[in-house]
Amino acid sequence: MAAPRVGSTAVGGERQAPASSRLKYWRSKVARLSKAVDSRNEAYDSWEKRVLIPWQKGLASAGRLVYTSADSAHDGGADMPGMYPFTRGIYPNMYAGKPWTMRMFSGFGIPEDTNSRLKYLLKHGETGLSIAFDEPTLYGVDCDSERAEGEIGKCGVNVTTLKDMEVIFDGIPLDKVSTSMTINAPAIILFAMYIAVAQKRGINQSRLAGTLQADILKEYIAQKEWFYPPKAHLRMIRDMMLYSVNNMPKWNFISVSGYHIREAGSTAAQELAFTLADGFHYVDMGIAAGLKVDDFAPRISFFFDSSMDMFEEIAKFRAARRIWATVMRELYGAKDERSLKLRFHAQTSGYTLTWQQPLNNIARTALEALYAVLGGAQSLHTNSYDEALALPTEAAAKVALRTQQVIAEETGIKDVADPMGGSYYLEYLTNRIELEAYRYFEKLDELGGILKAVEDGYPQREIADASYQRQRRIEAGEAVMVGVNKYQEEDEAPINILKISRKAELAQKRRLADVKRSRDEAEVSRALDRLREAMRSETANLVPHVIDAVKAYATIGEIVKVGRDVYGEWKEPRII
Amino acid sequence: MFMASGKSRGSSERPIRVLLAKPAIDGHDRGVYVLARAFRDAGMEVIYPGLLPTPEQIVDIAIDEDVDVIAISLLNGSHMTIFKKVMELLRARHAGDVAVIGGGIIPPRDRPRLERMGVTGNYGPGTPLETIITHVRERAAEVRRRRRVA
Numbered sequence: 001m002a003a004p005r006v007g008s009t010a011v012g013g014e015r016q017a018p019a020s021s022r023l024k025y026w027r028s029k030v031a032r033l034s035k036a037v038d039s040r041n042e043a044y045d046s047w048e049k050r051v052l053i054p055w056q057k058g059l060a061s062a063g064r065l066v067y068t069s070a071d072s073a074h075d076g077g078a079d080m081p082g083m084y085p086f087t088r089g090i091y092p093n094m095y096a097g098k099p100w101t102m103r104m105f106s107g108f109g110i111p112e113d114t115n116s117r118l119k120y121l122l123k124h125g126e127t128g129l130s131i132a133f134d135e136p137t138l139y140g141v142d143c144d145s146e147r148a149e150g151e152i153g154k155c156g157v158n159v160t161t162l163k164d165m166e167v168i169f170d171g172i173p174l175d176k177v178s179t180s181m182t183i184n185a186p187a188i189i190l191f192a193m194y195i196a197v198a199q200k201r202g203i204n205q206s207r208l209a210g211t212l213q214a215d216i217l218k219e220y221i222a223q224k225e226w227f228y229p230p231k232a233h234l235r236m237i238r239d240m241m242l243y244s245v246n247n248m249p250k251w252n253f254i255s256v257s258g259y260h261i262r263e264a265g266s267t268a269a270q271e272l273a274f275t276l277a278d279g280f281h282y283v284d285m286g287i288a289a290g291l292k293v294d295d296f297a298p299r300i301s302f303f304f305d306s307s308m309d310m311f312e313e314i315a316k317f318r319a320a321r322r323i324w325a326t327v328m329r330e331l332y333g334a335k336d337e338r339s340l341k342l343r344f345h346a347q348t349s350g351y352t353l354t355w356q357q358p359l360n361n362i363a364r365t366a367l368e369a370l371y372a373v374l375g376g377a378q379s380l381h382t383n384s385y386d387e388a389l390a391l392p393t394e395a396a397a398k399v400a401l402r403t404q405q406v407i408a409e410e411t412g413i414k415d416v417a418d419p420m421g422g423s424y425y426l427e428y429l430t431n432r433i434e435l436e437a438y439r440y441f442e443k444l445d446e447l448g449g450i451l452k453a454v455e456d457g458y459p460q461r462e463i464a465d466a467s468y469q470r471q472r473r474i475e476a477g478e479a480v481m482v483g484v485n486k487y488q489e490e491d492e493a494p495i496n497i498l499k500i501s502r503k504a505e506l507a508q509k510r511r512l513a514d515v516k517r518s519r520d521e522a523e524v525s526r527a528l529d530r531l532r533e534a535m536r537s538e539t540a541n542l543v544p545h546v547i548d549a550v551k552a553y554a555t556i557g558e559i560v561k562v563g564r565d566v567y568g569e570w571k572e573p574r575i576i
Numbered sequence: 577m578f579m580a581s582g583k584s585r586g587s588s589e590r591p592i593r594v595l596l597a598k599p600a601i602d603g604h605d606r607g608v609y610v611l612a613r614a615f616r617d618a619g620m621e622v623i624y625p626g627l628l629p630t631p632e633q634i635v636d637i638a639i640d641e642d643v644d645v646i647a648i649s650l651l652n653g654s655h656m657t658i659f660k661k662v663m664e665l666l667r668a669r670h671a672g673d674v675a676v677i678g679g680g681i682i683p684p685r686d687r688p689r690l691e692r693m694g695v696t697g698n699y700g701p702g703t704p705l706e707t708i709i710t711h712v713r714e715r716a717a718e719v720r721r722r723r724r725v726a
Contacts, residue, residue: 135652139601139628147601147630150657155602224603224627265606351606355681355701388701389683390653464609471610475705484702494684500653571626576612 019445025331026442032075033435037428041070072427081417085325087318087430089376090341094417095408101379102404103345105182107132107157108391109504110511111167114157118172128379130180131168132156133190138225140186140560143508153504155391156182160508160557162550163515165193166200174198178250179210185226187214188236189559192546200551209250211301214240215257217278217450221459222264224572227560230451232567236542237282238289243543245296252299254282255345261459262305263351265467268316269433271305273440274459276323277450280441283332297328298338306372306380307349308364314420315429317375320344322430323437346372347381353388357483358495361385366403373413374420380404390497457573464575512555519553527552528562535566592620592716593643597634599662602652603627607680607701611647614705615712631661639671644716647697650680659695673722675715679708 044064053060078084082092091097106121107114118129133156135141136148143152143160152158159165174197183190191212195205216233219225226233237254244251258275266274279300286296304320306313324342328334348368353361362385369382382400384392392400407413420426447453454460473479480486527549534540549559594615598608605627615622623641625633638646650658659678666672677697678690687698697711 135601141601150654151601151652154653219603224605263606264604265609389681464613467606468610468613471614471705481702485704497683576609576616 019449022331023442023445026438026445029438030435030442033431033438036073037432037435039070041068043068043070067424067428069424072424072431074427074431079421084329084337084340085322086341087322088418088421090321090343090378092417094376095373095414096417099408099414100373100377101128102401102408103128103130103180103379103381104397104401105130105132105347105381106397107134108155108498109153109157109500110507111157111159111164112507113153113504114168115170115172118168122172122177127176128178128180129172130182130381132182134158136160137190137556138183138185140189140227140556142512142555142557143505144512145557149505152508154500158504158508159190159193160512161515161553161555162193162196163511163553164508165190165197169194169197174201175203175207177209179208180213180255181210182213184213184216184219184223185233186556186560187212187216188240188542188546189550189556191240192543192550195543196547196551199547205248207250208248211252211255212240213257213303214254215278215282217281217454218257218260218275220454220570220572221261221274221278222266222463223260226570228563228567229570230455232563234285234451235538238285239541239543241282241286241296242289242291242541244299245291252301253296254299255301255303256282257303259303259305259347261463262307263349264463265351265470266463267466268307268309268312269436270440270459270462270466272316272320272323272433273437273444274450275302275304276320276327276437277441277444279324280327281450283328287332293328293332293334294336294339297332297334298336298341301378302342302344304344304346304372304377305349306346306368306375306377308352308368310367310371311423311426311429312433313368313371314375315426315433317344317346317372317377318418318421318426318430319434319437321376323434343378345379345381346375346377348372348383350383350387352481353383353385354481354484355388357489357492358385358388360483361388362399362403365400366407369403370407370411370413373407376418386495386497389495391500393496393498395496455573457575460572460575515553515555523552524549524554524558528554528558531559532562532566535563589720590621592645592713593623593641594620594712594716595623595625595634595638595641595643595646596649597625597629597637597646598627598649599629599631599634599658600650600652600654601628602650604651607651608649611649611679611705611708614709615647618709620712631658631665634662635665635669635671638666638674639669643674644719645675645677645712647677647679647712648695650678650682653681655680655682655690656686659690659693663693663695673719673726675719677708677712677715679703 081089081094106117134153135151135155136143137159141147143158181190198205198208214237220230240253244253256275256279258271261274262271321342325340328340334340348365352364365382372380382403384396384400386392386396444450444453447458474485477485531545531549534542534545596608596612612622612624625637666674676695678695679697679699682698690698699708
């Protein structure tokens with residue numbers, strides 16, 4: 001491989017622009033946007049007085065009831081799709097050119113189960129694979145550990161050694177498919193395994209296409225899967241970034257994720273703000289590592305939630321594109337148009353699905369999927385109606401996929417780009433949510449940047465507050481969940497749900513025992529020692545060392561332990 | 577580990593002490609934080625040891641902190657394994673009098689088996705906080721009655 005170009009390698013608070021000028025930049029955005037959002041609308045005021053209040057027999061309304069052109073002005077740039085700042089979509093013809101990718105996330109049981117599911121999907125024309133791993137894999141716990149008991153294969157497929165990845169991808173042409181892996185704390189290990197499987201089959205790594213989620217900041221903020229303190233994980237992200245920029249032109253090294261932030265209870269504005277702030281941090285890291293912004297920014301993609309509040313969600317997606325393009329150009333000096341375009345995958349909200357009357361979830365998912373499409377998503381996963389109860393059955397997963405097909409083929413929605421654009425209310429909301437995000441950027445930089453804020457628990461507390469407030473509104477009946485706090489039913493008939501047998505656990509343990517018997521223990525320790533040395537050097541790139549370790553069939557737990565020895569562990573700050 | 581202290585309720589009896597635990601290797605802690613606040617607002621003392629305590633650690637903390645109730649949230653399908661372990665460990669450590677309450681993603685068909693083990697509640701998503709709080713109070717009162725008798 002080409003030697004990684006490593007300049008300044010720090011992953012902490014270094015910035016492209018000094019903190020003071022960044023703060024000034026955010027403040028100027030806040031000032032400009034708040035003028036647009038908060039200004040009085042004289043036409044409304046007079047209509048309210050002359051028409052609305054008499055109609056309501058003298059009562060004023062709690063909130064604004066209608067929006068006009070005076071509320072929706074924005075001076076952000078050309079108002080056309082495929083043009084900066086891409087509020088209306090990143091392609092000129094949007095879905096009329098190419099519909100969104102229906103990327104359904106799957107993975108369960110043992111590697112053989114997932115291998116046959118992937119082959120089934122490929123046979124039916126899917127080229128984008130998306131793999132879910134189980135909790136032991138996500139937490140770097142070997143399948144024979146006591147800790148993993150009862151959890152093998154439950155929420156995704158189990159991977160303990162390279163052997164498992166060889167089975168998952170057996171017979172799958174790695175140079176022809178693109179593989180998305182939802183993996184975060186152990187991302188570098190699974191990345192190394194994917195490369196190792198290809199190399200062992202004689203496929204050059206430069207031909208591998210795919211996406212790693214890898215976004216560790218949102219783990220500290222929301223999903224809470226980590227091994228080490230933040231800086232150690234960030235260094236691994238930097239290493240993967242450098243390695244793929246230098247060796248793997250078709251590899252997206254990070255998918256900056258708001259989904260988990262939202263599902264952990266944040267508001268839409270918080271989801272947007274914290275996710276983009278994370279994204280800017282990764283840009284800072286790439287620049288600090290000596291890369292030019294346009295060399296790596298085009299490979300950063302995003303992942304957002306699509307939840308129940310229709311206009312707020314569509315506005316969020318539009319604001320996300322506008323903010324990313326604007327900041328990348330104005331603050332980071334990106335010139336390549338691909339660096340400015342925010343590409344995103346969306347998933348319908350799991351939180352909004354109810355355990356009660358689960359068939360209602362089909363309606364919720366359909367609506368949320370529609371919002372993601374109206375918001376211009378590049379790919380979409382729709383949840384299954386039974387997912388509040390268990391992993392989906394095949395029948396339920398099929399309804400979820402069909403829901404996307406109904407939206408794509410029956411509604412006429414593909415014909416026009418950004419069909420909601422120009423709605424006074426939506427344009428106003430887009431401005432407002434953009435303003436809220438800039439306010440958070442300002443706040444985060446006042447706290448010393450997103451990394452410092454995360455280490456101190458600030459976003460975590462904001463989310464816990466929002467989540468508790470929402471729960472209280474539900475308890476008070478102010479926020480409605482049909483079937484939960486309104487229109488409840490007694491004695492609901494149960495639906496069929498998927499049951500994962502313990503066979504997976506036994507099979508995985510057996511395979512691991514075989515691997516351990518046949519591997520060269522001396523080679524395993526040598527590889528782990530070399531990895532330990534590399535971890536101690538801040539400038540080394542860890543990826544080749546992890547590849548060596550996985551090729552020696554070191555387990556995920558053994559590799560993680562080396563990191564824990566070097567970096568220590570991380571206990572989250574107090575949140576409430 | 578932290579302890580969130582409840583408001584004083586003006587009674588001489590010490591507040592109910594709840595250990596809130598999420599033992600599975602799973603970080604989805606939205607529900608657990610909502611419960612921590614709700615219990616605290618209801619005047620209880622809440623002990624939340626952070627993510628991923630093992631069943632052994634849960635039982636250790638329950639004994640050290642002399643809790644009335646252990647409330648365990650499990651979302652990832654490992655409830656049958658983990659609850660069984662906690663119950664066995666409590667008995668082995670002579671702390672079988674501590675009440676254990678379950679919640680999370682627990683399919684209805686598993687509930688009778690959990691109840692037989694002594695794990696009550698087993699609430700699914702969408703359960704009103706008030707229902708859970710009332711149940712915690714009832715179980716805690718039982719525990720205290722039993723402890724007074726013993």
